[in-house]
Amino acid sequence: MAMTITEKILAAHAGREQVSAGELIEVDVDLALANDITAPMAIRMFNELGAKEVFNRDLVALVPDHFVPNKDIASAEQVKLMREFARKQRIRNFFELGETGVEHVILPEKGLVLPGDVVIGADSHTCTYGALGAFSAGMGSTDVGAILATGRTWLKTPAAIKLIYEGACGPHVGGKDLILYTLGLLGVAGAVYKTLEFTGEAVDRLPMSHRFTMANMAVEAGAKNGIFVPDETARAYIEGRSTRSGRFYRSDPDAVYEREIRIPVDAMEPQVALPHSPDNVRPISALNTVPLDQVFLGSCTNGRLEDLREAASLIRGRRVAPGIRFIVIPGSPLIYREAVKEGLIETFLDAGGVIGPPCCGPCLGGHMGILAEGEKALSTSNRNFVGRMGHPKSEVYLANPAVAAASAITGYIASPDAL
Amino acid sequence: METRGRVWKFGDHVDTDLIIPARFLNVSDPEELAKSCFIDLRPEFAREVRSGDIAVAGVNFGCGSSREHAPWAMKAAGIAAVVAKSCARIFYRNAFNIGLPVLESEEAADMLQDGGRAAVDIFRGAIRDMDTKRVFFAKPVPEFMMEIIQSGGLLPYIREKQARGV
Numbered sequence: 001m002a003m004t005i006t007e008k009i010l011a012a013h014a015g016r017e018q019v020s021a022g023e024l025i026e027v028d029v030d031l032a033l034a035n036d037i038t039a040p041m042a043i044r045m046f047n048e049l050g051a052k053e054v055f056n057r058d059l060v061a062l063v064p065d066h067f068v069p070n071k072d073i074a075s076a077e078q079v080k081l082m083r084e085f086a087r088k089q090r091i092r093n094f095f096e097l098g099e100t101g102v103e104h105v106i107l108p109e110k111g112l113v114l115p116g117d118v119v120i121g122a123d124s125h126t127c128t129y130g131a132l133g134a135f136s137a138g139m140g141s142t143d144v145g146a147i148l149a150t151g152r153t154w155l156k157t158p159a160a161i162k163l164i165y166e167g168a169c170g171p172h173v174g175g176k177d178l179i180l181y182t183l184g185l186l187g188v189a190g191a192v193y194k195t196l197e198f199t200g201e202a203v204d205r206l207p208m209s210h211r212f213t214m215a216n217m218a219v220e221a222g223a224k225n226g227i228f229v230p231d232e233t234a235r236a237y238i239e240g241r242s243t244r245s246g247r248f249y250r251s252d253p254d255a256v257y258e259r260e261i262r263i264p265v266d267a268m269e270p271q272v273a274l275p276h277s278p279d280n281v282r283p284i285s286a287l288n289t290v291p292l293d294q295v296f297l298g299s300c301t302n303g304r305l306e307d308l309r310e311a312a313s314l315i316r317g318r319r320v321a322p323g324i325r326f327i328v329i330p331g332s333p334l335i336y337r338e339a340v341k342e343g344l345i346e347t348f349l350d351a352g353g354v355i356g357p358p359c360c361g362p363c364l365g366g367h368m369g370i371l372a373e374g375e376k377a378l379s380t381s382n383r384n385f386v387g388r389m390g391h392p393k394s395e396v397y398l399a400n401p402a403v404a405a406a407s408a409i410t411g412y413i414a415s416p417d418a419l
Numbered sequence: 420m421e422t423r424g425r426v427w428k429f430g431d432h433v434d435t436d437l438i439i440p441a442r443f444l445n446v447s448d449p450e451e452l453a454k455s456c457f458i459d460l461r462p463e464f465a466r467e468v469r470s471g472d473i474a475v476a477g478v479n480f481g482c483g484s485s486r487e488h489a490p491w492a493m494k495a496a497g498i499a500a501v502v503a504k505s506c507a508r509i510f511y512r513n514a515f516n517i518g519l520p521v522l523e524s525e526e527a528a529d530m531l532q533d534g535g536r537a538a539v540d541i542f543r544g545a546i547r548d549m550d551t552k553r554v555f556f557a558k559p560v561p562e563f564m565m566e567i568i569q570s571g572g573l574l575p576y577i578r579e580k581q582a583r584g585v
Contacts, residue, residue, distance in 0.1 A: 024563065041447045041487055048574050067445060074445035124485040124509060140487035140513035141447075142573050150577075154563075188432055189479035193508050222482060222507055277432065364441040364484070385436045385483060392459040 002252035004160045005229055006195045009135040009249055013118045021159035021256070029059070031112060032147045033121030035103055036064040036075065038140075039082045042122050045145025054089050055151030061093040061112060062086050063103035066360045071367040101332030101358035104128040104216065104300035108208075109332055111241025115230035115248050120147055125300050125382065127218045131211035132238065133230030133248065138219060158224045160195040161186075162257040165202035167266035172310075172416040175210030176302060176380070176400035178202070179217045180271035182263065184281030192222035194258065197251065202265045203228065208237045209306040216301045217382050220278040270415055273398035276386045284403065284415045294325040294377040295408040296389075298356070299363045302380035302401050303331030305338050311405035312344040314416055315351045321411030326353035327369045329361040353408070365389045371396075378407045421540045422499035423549065424471035427464065428533035429457075431477035435510065438481065438489035447488065449495035456492040470497040473539055475531045477503065481510025490514040500539045502546055502557070504528045515564050518572035522546060522557035530555070541568060 001018060003011065011019045013027035032055075034042045039062050046054075054060050062082050070076035086094030093112060100106070104125050107113050115133035119126060122144040129136035139153070147153050165178055182196075196218045203211065211228050218226025228234070229250050238246055269283040297303075297311050308330060320326045328348045330336040336358055339345045345355055362369030363381040371377055371390030377397070379389065384396035397413060406414040443455040457464040474493060480503040481489060490513050493501070501514060501521045514521045520541045527546040531537055536549040542565070544557040560568075570576035 024561065037441075037444045037447075037486065037488075041491075044447070045574060049577060066441075072445060078445060078447065122485060122487075124483065126485075138485040138509055140485055140490075140509060140516060142487060142516040143512065146573060146577060188482055189505070189507075192479065192505065222479065224508055364436075366441055366444075370442075383434075383436070383483060385434045387440050387459045388436055 002254040002256065004195065004197060004251045004255040005133065005249045006135055006160060006225060006227055007157060009116055009118060010155065010157055019157045021157050023157045024154060025157060026152055026154050027118055029120050029147050029151055029153055030117040031059050031061060031119045032144055033061045033063065033103060033107065033119065033123065033126060034141070034144050035066050035123055036068060036079050036082060037066045038122035038144065040078045041141035042145040042148060043081065043085045045142045046148045049146065049149050051149035054091065054148045057089055057091050060091050060148060061107060062091060063095050063106065064100055065103050066364065067366050068100065068359050069097055069357060099333060102300045102303055102360055105303055105331030105335070108132060108212070109334060111238060114238055114242055114244055114246030115234055116246050120144065120153055124219045125216050127223065127226050128212050128216040128300060130215035130218065130225050130227035131208060132234050133228060135225055135227065137225050156193065158193055158195045159258040160197050161191055162197045162199060162260045164260065164262045165200035166262060166264045167202055168205060169202060169265055169268065172402035173268050173270055174400060175206055175213035177268055177271045178265060179214040180273055180281045180398065181268060183217065183220050183273070183279045185261070186221045188220060188222060188277055188279045190221045194223050196221065196223045196226040198226060198228050204231065207306060208233060209304040212304065213301050217278065220382060270400055270403045272403065272413060273384055275384055275395040275397065278383060278398060284413070287413055290376060290397065290413040292324060292378055292407055292412055293375040294327065294369060294371065295404050296327045296362055296369060296377060296379040296381065297401055297404045298329030298331065298361055299381035300331070301382045303329055305335045307380065307401040308335065308339050308344050309342070311401040312347040314402060314405040314419060315409060316347050318351055318409050320352035320408045324408055324411050325369070326351070326408040327356060327362065328353050329356040330358055332358050362389050378404055378413055380404050420542055421538055422471050423536065423538040424469060424473050424499060426531045426533055426535045426537050427468065427472055427474050428531065429474065429476040429480070432479045432482055433476055434483035435481055435486050435489040436483055439486065439492045444486060444488055449491040452488050452492035453495035456496045465496060468497045471499045472497050473500050473502060473537050474498050475502045475528055477528060478505045480506045482507035485509045487513045487517065490517050490519045494519045500541060502527050502531065502539065515567050516573040518568065520568050524555045524557040527555035527557070
């Protein structure tokens with residue numbers, strides 16, 4: 001029987017010829033991930049299970065990124081617990097400050113995720129790796145604690161929704177806009193338990209960074225995973241990053257989808273998600289003037305080098321509007337270094353921006369840019385729930401890096417065309 | 420196993436940031452987390468909730484972050500069961516894993532009133548409105564997940580399996 005790419009990956013990891021939507025299966029995990037918020041709880045579960053050693057010390061990644069550099073004593077204790085566990089278990093992929101960055105940015109960068117892998121992380125945005133043609137899904141700490149001990153987990157094989165993006169994106173429109181538009185269409189519960197399979201000529205043309213952005217936000221529709229069929233762009237990305245080669249699955253032409261949705265993109269404008277939900281999406285021209293207090297460029301959604309380049313290309317030679325706090329956080333030390341070399345960091349500094357160390361920053365209201373009551377921010381991140389970046393009466397608008405740049409310059413939410 | 424308590428009613432799409440905001444995630448002890456549970460949505464919750472109380476919600480309860488701190492905070496605060504129209508995938512899984520049962524029933528979620536009293540029989544999937552005496556039945560839970568709840572969560576379930584050599 002015909003299978004989708006997701007079904008093929010899951011079948012291979014369940015030791016089966018065939019799986020189909022709705023089946024409960026047990027799969028081998030190629031990489032288990034946790035961060036400084038979720039790892040301490042996963043480690044507690046691992047210990048409670050009476051396990052002595054992790055299932056494979058090379059297939060575990062522990063990434064302190066949410067509250068680092070440690071924002072207070074309590075978070076320092078969490079990272080310490082994680083570090084000590086990594087040392088004791090001789091886990092190579094624990095990333096200390098200086099090496100660490102946003103988990104979903106650095107794992108692909110370091111070649112730890114390849115096409116055809118099953119990756120389970122105690123972080124909802126683990127679905128990001130679907131951009132490379134891997135099956136990846138977020139779970140909780142107990143599930144990941146059990147995986148650390150056994151290397152296996154159970155799953156319900158998801159039904160799939162096929163999204164077909166037709167045409168080509170215009171200037172300053174890209175992966176972020178496609179996914180925001182899609183969220184507006186599906187709603188935040190539109191794909192609960194399902195796979196979002198991203199296809200079509202418009203996404204075939206997108207570079208990896210934009211595909212990561214799209215897969216990253218699959219969970220905002222409630223999806224279990226988001227996935228792209230890996231192509232030459234994916235092959236070129238993994239080249240030289242790993243000693244493994246990956247497995248390039250494709251969906252069968254007659255694979256079964258629960259729904260197929262065609263999305264023409266030629267005339268699409270930059271999209272903005274208004275407070276307080278990622279599916280509350282409008283084209284930018286439909287917005288009234290929204291004056292801002294802060295603009296954040298970064299996160300596992302849009303903290304990659306291409307994102308910084310696009311923003312810098314608009315900001316070069318201009319100044320951030322008075323009263324705007326413009327925060328830029330490169331997603332990894334490598335991106336930071338490249339951004340310095342290319343002069344992007346200088347551009348942001350010249351404009352009046354501030355650069356943070358690679359970490360999640362203000363995205364989840366942890367530190368490095370918390371909002372006060374009544375303040376409004378435009379962010380390139382993935383969630384704008386009530387209180388997400390600070391005070392429950394603050395507001396977050398989500399958009400792409402070019403809109404972030406234009407908004408930082410004008411002081412209100414602006415299309416790059418406004419510059 | 421029947422649990423009885425006060426109904427705490429919530430709306431649709433209550434995300435895990437509302438169940439417990441990230442600013443409180445610098446600890447992972449459930450008792451500590453319970454102190455900040457629903458703090459931005461129902462500031463009185465942590466103070467007034469009693470052991471055995473029932474959380475009732477609309478669609479897509481627990482969407483957003485995978486933080487298991489959310490069901491832990493609810494459980495440690497005293498919540499004995501969640502009745503919702505539907506739950507987000509990761510929250511649903513996390514809740515069962517830590518031994519917090521979730522029952523999905525649109526009718527019960529509509530009819531139960533905030534501040535009212537309800538009884539939940541987890542194994543029969545029965546939800547009783549103790550004020551109106553009406554009884555609702557939840558969507559059946561996969562047998563395998565009921566076994567997890569019977570064991571008290573994923574870890575005791577795995578330990579039992581290991582002890583039986585399965």
